[in-house]
Structure formats: C-alpha cells, structure tokens
Amino acid sequence: RTPGPGVSWLYDIVRGCIEFTSADQILKFLELATKDESIHIVKAKNRFANPTLTGYRDLNLHIQIDINKDFKHICEIQVHHMAIRRLDKELDAHKYYEYFRKYFAGATASLKDRLDDLVFISGGKTLDDALLNELLDNKDDEDEDRLERLASLFEDQLCEYHWALRVHGKLFEINKKNHGEDHSSVAKAYFNIANVLKDQGN
Numbered sequence: 386r387t388p389g390p391g392v393s394w395l396y397d398i399v400r401g402c403i404e405f406t407s408a409d410q411i412l413k414f415l416e417l418a419t420k421d422e423s424i425h426i427v428k429a430k431n432r433f434a435n436p437t438l439t440g441y442r443d444l445n446l447h448i449q450i451d452i453n454k455d456f457k458h459i460c461e462i463q464v465h466h467m468a469i470r471r472l473d474k475e476l477d478a479h480k481y482y483e484y485f486r487k488y489f490a491g492a493t494a495s496l497k498d499r500l501d502d503l504v505f506i507s508g509g510k511t512l513d514d515a516l517l518n519e520l521l522d523n524k525d526d527e528d529e530d531r532l533e534r535l536a537s538l539f540e541d542q543l544c545e546y547h548w549a550l551r552v553h554g555k556l557f558e559i560n561k562k563n564h565g566e567d568h569s570s571v572a573k574a575y576f577n578i579a580n581v582l583k584d585q586g587n
Contacts, residue, residue: 399460404467411444411464418446425449427459433466438485439478442469485542502534517548521555529570532556536577546585553577 405411418424428447436442444464449457473479505520520535532552540549557574564570 395459399458400463401460402463402465404465404470406467408466411466414464415444437482439473439482441473441478441482442466498531499534502531502538517551521551529556529559532559540581540584546581550578550581550585553581 403414405414418426425448426446427449430445433442433444443466446462446464447459448462449459451457532555536549536552536556539545539552553574557571557578560568560570560574
C-alpha cells in the first residue's frame with residue numbers, strides 16, 4: 386500500500402475458494418493458516434458473523450504472497466460452507482443481493498427505515514394502485530424522506546415508472562406547500578418528474 390504503486394491496493398485480482406462440509410473443518414483450517422509462518426493474513430472479512438443482505442455467510446481472507454524481496458502480491462481466498470453455498474445457488478440469492486444493493490447503499494442509520502419501507506410494501510398487501518392510493522392519500526404521513534426512498538425503489542429497482550411518477554408528484558405538492566414554489570426542493574421534484582418521463586420515452 387503506502388509506500389507503493391496503486392496496484393498495491395488491489396486485493397482480489399487472484400482469487401480462489403475452498404469449500405468445507407462443517408464449521409469444525411473451517412475452524413481447523415483457520416487454526417492451521419494462522420499458525421503457518423509462510424502465510425500472512427492482511428485482512429479478513431467474517432461474513433459468518435455479519436452476513437450479506439441476502440443472509441449469505443462466508444469468510445474472505447486476503448493473503449500476502451511474497452514474489453521476491455521487492456514485490457509482494459495480495460490474493461483472496463474465499464472460505465465457504467458447502468451447504469450454504471449450495472443453497473445460495475439454488476435460490477439464486479446473489480441476483481437479489483445485486484438487485485437491492487443500490488437501494489440499501491448509504492448511511493447505516495437509514496437501513497432500518499428502508500427495511501420498514503419494504504415491509505410496508507410487501508406486508509401482506511398486493512402492490513397495486515389501491516395500495517399506492519392509500520399511501521399518497523394519507524394526510525398524516527407526509528414523510529418526505531420516506532417518499533423519496535419509495536420513489537427511488539419504484540424507479541431504479543422495480544422499474545414501475547408510473548408509480549414513481551405519482552410519488553414524485555406527491556413530493557412536488559408537499560414541497561410546494563411547505564417551502565413555496567421557488568424552493569430548491571420543488572425544482573428537484575420537477576427534475577425527478579422529468580427523468581421519469583424520459584425513462585418512459587416521453
């Protein structure tokens with residue numbers, strides 16, 4: 386890393402994986418790897434303790450390989466539990482991880498709010514115009530941040546542009562009422578409406 390060229394920050398150009406059939410085997414491997422003086426673990430990511438959004442669990446190790454006295458290389462070893470990996474492939478879970486990664490990106494403090502939004506959308510009700518009407522007609526719930534997250538979900542993740550357009554329209558009305566038509570939030574709402582219309586081909 387420092388000092389060193391930019392490539393010294395790359396950890397996974399060379400990547401390999403090992404599958405184990407039990408947690409005991411994984412622990413034994415880690416014990417052997419940490420005791421071996423020829424293996425230098427630079428970084429470890431324990432996703433058994435902190436799984437991904439889809440619940441996938443594995444262990445990523447970044448290991449330093451000494452090419453010669455002047456050059457070292459970092460490679461990645463992924464440690465998998467065979468049963469977890471098999472189930473992940475059967476459920477095609479990585480597709481859902483990629484699908485929602487953008488939606489959940491950002492400050493950790495907002496993750497619960499975003500999860501609550503998803504629970505609201507799928508909480509035993511059909512996602513249709515009637516549900517959206519219920520949300521947008523609720524005068525007691527004009528949470529601008531929540532509406533912006535829902536608009537982003539409809540537009541960027543679900544590609545439900547007509548629903549996104551209605552939510553952006555609601556945001557325009559709220560911001561105009563609360564801040565006046567010359568406020569930047571109103572201009573932002575105009576811009577978002579124009580973007581959705583463009584996505585629709587209008």
